[in-house]
Amino acid sequence: MTDLTGYPRSDGRKGIRNVVAVAYLVECAHHVAREITVPFGDRAVHLVGFPGCYPNAYAHRILEAVCTHPNVGAVLLVSLGCESFARGRLAQAIAASGRPVETLVIQERGGTRATVAEGRSWVASVLPALESAERVPMGIDELVVGTICGGSDATSGLTANPAIGLAFDRLAAEGAACIFEETGELIGCEAMLARRSVTRELAAEVVACVEKARRWYDAMGHGSFASGNAEGELTTQEEKSLGAYAKSGSGPLHGLIKPGDVPPRGGLYLLDVVPDGEVKWGFPNIVDNAEIGELIACGSHVILFATGRGSVVGSAISPVVKVCGNPETYARLADDMDVNAGAVLSGTVDLAAVGEQIHRLTLEVAAGAKTRSEDLGHREFILTYKSFEPIGPACLPVR
Amino acid sequence: MKLDVLQIHPDDNVGVAVRPLRAGTRVACGGTAFDLAQDVRLGAKLALRPLRAGECVVKYGEPIGTLTADVPLGGYVHTHNLESDYLRTWARGELLPAPAPPTAGARRPAYRPPR
Structure with missing residues (x-):
C-alpha cells in the first residue's frame, strides 16, 4: 500500500507536485515565457497560458484555477502589456492563496532579453524552496x-x-x-x-x-x-x-x-x-x-x-x-x-x-x-x- | 481454443474481432459459426446473424446506429453499411458534409462567392 503525502496549501487542498507555473497572458508573450522556462530543463517549471488578446471570463477562471491548483507552488505571469487579460486580478488571487507570484510586463521591462533574464532569475529564486518543501500525510x-x-x-x-x-x-x-x-x-x-x-x-x-x-x-x-x-x-x-x-x-x-x-x-x-x-x-x-x-x-x-x-x-x-x-x-x-x-x-x-x-x-x-x-x-x-x-x-x- | 471474436453483451447482433483475422478463418461466437469472407482488422464488427437494411446494430447491449444495406451472417459492419442515428461520421478523404440549410430566421451571408 502506498502512503500518500502532499504539499499543503492554504485552501486546505494538498498537491502531489510542486510546480512553478510560468503563464503567458497573450500569445505575444508566449515566446518570452517559454524562453524563461528553457534553462530549467526537467525541473518542475511548466509553461501555461492563454493566447487571446480579447478578455474572456472562462479563460480567466481556468487560468486562475490552474495557477492556484494544489500541484502549483509559485507563479510567474508574463504579459506583453497591452492585452486585455486582467493580470492584476489574477496576480491578487494567486497572492491571496499564499503562493509567491511575480508579474513581468514585457513593454515595461525593456523587451524580450531583459524580461527573459528577469524571469529566469525570479524562477531560480523560488525553485529551491519548492524543491525542498516538506510533504505531509495525505488521504x-x-x-x-x-x-x-x-x-x-x-x-x-x-x-x-x-x-x-x-x-x-x-x-x-x-x-x-x-x-x-x-x-x-x-x-x-x-x-x-x-x-x-x-x-x-x-x-x-x-x-x-x-x-x-x-x-x-x-x-x-x-x-x-x-x-x-x-x-x-x-x-x-x-x-x-x-x-x-x-x-x-x-x-x-x-x-x-x-x-x-x-x-x-x-x-x-x-x-x-x-x-x-x-x-x-x-x-x-x-x-x-x-x-x-x-x-x-x-x-x-x-x-x-x-x-x-x-x-x-x-x-x-x-x-x-x-x-x-x-x-x-x-x-x-x-x-x-x-x-x-x-x-x-x-x-x-x-x-x-x-x-x-x-x-x-x-x-x-x-x-x-x-x-x-x-x-x-x-x-x-x-x-x-x-x-x-x-x-x-x-x-x-x-x- | 483461442478466442477470435467476442460478443460483448448477450443482446449484441455483432461480434468484435479481438485480433486481425484472415479470410477463411472459422469463427464461433454468440451461438453461431461462420467462415470469414475477408481479412479483417483488430476491432472489426462482424454480423452474428443475417441483418437487414434499416435494422439497428447492437453492441455493448445498446444500439450504435442503423444499417443502410443487408449484411449476411459473418459480414463486416463499418462505415460502408452503418450510419449513426445521431451525428454523421467523418473520415479522412471524405468530403465535408454540405452545410445545413438555414433555419427559419437565420440570415444568409451578404456576400456569396461566385461559383
Whole structure:
C-alpha cells in the first residue's frame, strides 16, 4: 500500500507536485515565457497560458484555477502589456492563496532579453524552496482523479476504458473525487447515466447537458469523432460513446460540474465541457489537451488517459497516466505507455487485474513516481475561448 | 481454443474481432459459426446473424446506429453499411458534409462567392 503525502496549501487542498507555473497572458508573450522556462530543463517549471488578446471570463477562471491548483507552488505571469487579460486580478488571487507570484510586463521591462533574464532569475529564486518543501500525510479522500480518452479505437471500449472504470469504482469507494468528461462522447449513453444519477433532478440535468452537446456538434457539422477512430474500426458517434462511457465505471453519479468547479467531496462527477448559450468560437474541445486542462482546473491531481490509436501527450501541472487499449499500438509505442490494457485481448491478463494495476499506479504517481509522459518531458497545455453559465443547485445534490 | 471474436453483451447482433483475422478463418461466437469472407482488422464488427437494411446494430447491449444495406451472417459492419442515428461520421478523404440549410430566421451571408 502506498502512503500518500502532499504539499499543503492554504485552501486546505494538498498537491502531489510542486510546480512553478510560468503563464503567458497573450500569445505575444508566449515566446518570452517559454524562453524563461528553457534553462530549467526537467525541473518542475511548466509553461501555461492563454493566447487571446480579447478578455474572456472562462479563460480567466481556468487560468486562475490552474495557477492556484494544489500541484502549483509559485507563479510567474508574463504579459506583453497591452492585452486585455486582467493580470492584476489574477496576480491578487494567486497572492491571496499564499503562493509567491511575480508579474513581468514585457513593454515595461525593456523587451524580450531583459524580461527573459528577469524571469529566469525570479524562477531560480523560488525553485529551491519548492524543491525542498516538506510533504505531509495525505488521504485518498483528498485526491482528485480525472479521466479522458483520446485516439480511441474499437479496443478502447473493450480494455482501457472499462479497466479505468474499475479503478474509478475503487477510488471513488475509497473517498477520492473521480471526474469523467466529454459530454459529446456520451451521446447515446444519456439513459444509462440518468439511471446512475443519485437524484432525479441530477438525472434531468445530465440528459439536458448531453442533448446540449448533440445540438452543438450538430451545428459544427462534425461529432467528437476523428478520422483515426474510423480507421480503428469505430463506425458511429454512439459506438465511440459507449466505449468512452465505460471509463465512468459502474458506481452512482454524484454530480455534474463545469470547468473550474472543484468537486466538494469524494464520489463520481461528470464534467460538462460543452459551452452554454449560442454556438460560437467553434468546436467545444479542439483537442484532448483542452479537456485535460479543464480536468486540471477542476482540481485533478492525476489524469488517467485511455488510448487505442496511441496518443503520446502528457500535460503541464498534473501527471498523465497512459492506458493503452490496443496491443498492436502498445507494441509500437510501449515507451509512451504506462499500462498495457490490450493484454486483456490476448488472454494473458484479465480486466480486473488491469483495473488493479491502474489503481495502484494512480497512488504511486500521487506519491511521486513519474509517469512515462512526465519522463519524456510532455507538458502540453492549451486554453481557448468558451463561455459557461454557473451550474444549478440540482447538479450537486447534498449528501 | 483461442478466442477470435467476442460478443460483448448477450443482446449484441455483432461480434468484435479481438485480433486481425484472415479470410477463411472459422469463427464461433454468440451461438453461431461462420467462415470469414475477408481479412479483417483488430476491432472489426462482424454480423452474428443475417441483418437487414434499416435494422439497428447492437453492441455493448445498446444500439450504435442503423444499417443502410443487408449484411449476411459473418459480414463486416463499418462505415460502408452503418450510419449513426445521431451525428454523421467523418473520415479522412471524405468530403465535408454540405452545410445545413438555414433555419427559419437565420440570415444568409451578404456576400456569396461566385461559383
